[in-house]
Amino acid sequence: MWKEFKAFALKGNVLDLAVGVIIGAAFGKIVTSLVEDLIMPIIGLIIGGVDLNGLHFKYGEAVLNYGTFLQTVIDFLIVAASIFLFIKLISKFKKKEENKPAAPPAPSNEEVLLAEIRDLLREQK
Numbered sequence: 549m550w551k552e553f554k555a556f557a558l559k560g561n562v563l564d565l566a567v568g569v570i571i572g573a574a575f576g577k578i579v580t581s582l583v584e585d586l587i588m589p590i591i592g593l594i595i596g597g598v599d600l601n602g603l604h605f606k607y608g609e610a611v612l613n614y615g616t617f618l619q620t621v622i623d624f625l626i627v628a629a630s631i632f633l634f635i636k637l638i639s640k641f642k643k644k645e646e647n648k649p650a651a652p653p654a655p656s657n658e659e660v661l662l663a664e665i666r667d668l669l670r671e672q673k
Contacts, residue, residue, distance in 0.1 A: 575631075583626045591622075 556562065600622070603615025655663070 579627050579630050582630060583623050587626055588623075 600615040600619040601613075603613075603618065605612040605614060
């Protein structure tokens with residue numbers, strides 16, 4: 549059973565997924581900081597310092613914090629746009645790498661030997 553677990557846990561796909569999750573979590577923190585610390589203050593200045601988190605509707609004991617919901621939606625849209633632009637940038641670099649012409653493959657031993665034979669036959673003529 550230990551061998552089966554070890555084979556499963558050390559498969560390439562599982563390790564790739566684990567690395568992806570860890571990098572995704574770290575990238576999520578970066579994007580969250582970008583939104584909260586850079587983009588939202590600029591948007592706040594543009595719209596006159598309105599704080600959406602403070603918007604609410606109260607009916608009796610019930611409080612509907614629709615401002616928090618709106619803020620979360622805006623945060624999501626900014627995060628989605630940031631990730632989209634980041635992935636588009638990475639794809640652009642990958643395309644440049646793919647467009648580079650590949651070096652021709654080295655000739656096989658048989659081809660090298662045949663070329664030597666050909667050259668020797670030419671010299672004899």
